[in-house]
Amino acid sequence: MAVVSTETVPVRSEADVVTVRRRVRETAAQLGFGLVDQTKVVTAASELARNTLIHGKGGEMVMDTLNGPRLGLRLIFQDKGPGIVNIDLALRDGFTTGSGLGLGLGGAKRLVNEFDVTSRVGEGTRITAVRWK
Amino acid sequence: MEKIPILRMGEFLLVTIQVDMHDRLAMTLQDDLTNRISETGAKGVLIDISSLEIVDSFIGRMLGNIASMSRVLDAHTVVVGMQPAVAITLVELGMSLDGVRTALNVDAGMELLRNSVDDEKDVRYGSRFY
Numbered sequence: 001m002a003v004v005s006t007e008t009v010p011v012r013s014e015a016d017v018v019t020v021r022r023r024v025r026e027t028a029a030q031l032g033f034g035l036v037d038q039t040k041v042v043t044a045a046s047e048l049a050r051n052t053l054i055h056g057k058g059g060e061m062v063m064d065t066l067n068g069p070r071l072g073l074r075l076i077f078q079d080k081g082p083g084i085v086n087i088d089l090a091l092r093d094g095f096t097t098g099s100g101l102g103l104g105l106g107g108a109k110r111l112v113n114e115f116d117v118t119s120r121v122g123e124g125t126r127i128t129a130v131r132w133k
Numbered sequence: 134m135e136k137i138p139i140l141r142m143g144e145f146l147l148v149t150i151q152v153d154m155h156d157r158l159a160m161t162l163q164d165d166l167t168n169r170i171s172e173t174g175a176k177g178v179l180i181d182i183s184s185l186e187i188v189d190s191f192i193g194r195m196l197g198n199i200a201s202m203s204r205v206l207d208a209h210t211v212v213v214g215m216q217p218a219v220a221i222t223l224v225e226l227g228m229s230l231d232g233v234r235t236a237l238n239v240d241a242g243m244e245l246l247r248n249s250v251d252d253e254k255d256v257r258y259g260s261r262f263y
Binding site: 014015017018021022025035036038039040042043046047050093103104106107108110111 | 153154155156157186187188189190191216217218219221222223225226227228
């Protein structure tokens, strides 16, 4: 698996969340993703970017395009926020420490093919999502 | 400040969301619509989302809130024009938009609103034979 291109987008404001959506959309379209797949990966990115902004107190998204054996899009959201105490609980639908519906993490996981969360309390969180073409 | 325009047509309010909304803009729309319903005594709200390329959990929640708030203020809400890819994604995300009435396009949405309002008048004034 080779990384073909990489791009970093800051996630520090609500406007940045919109930029994340736009860049993920453009890149997914360039990779030849169909409309439904584009919509799924952009929606997942929107949920994860909001998560980084609100719970992680801001961070960044690293977007890699992958090639071999298949084309894919890998999104890594990382922050130096307070971290997630219980990842299993955070992934459960309906669980929220914010004001949302608690669908963000679990919902994003359902919209991609690979999903991984690593987090250390007090140090930050790194969420990796991959959608293959 | 950036705002989404709300048009008044008779006893209905019409909103077309044409921009990629950031979260605060969505909250502003929710507040503005609630205020306009209260000021105008509108009986129906039609929200056209045909230009929206995604509906995530935040926007989904906003649509649900608008529907609930308008109901409490004696108005009906219909969301129209959702793109098929958006509908597929929304359900997979885990949001079924319970409590939000939808129609395929503006025409169907207006008809749904008119029928809902007429039904209510019939019940209120007892003009219907059962």
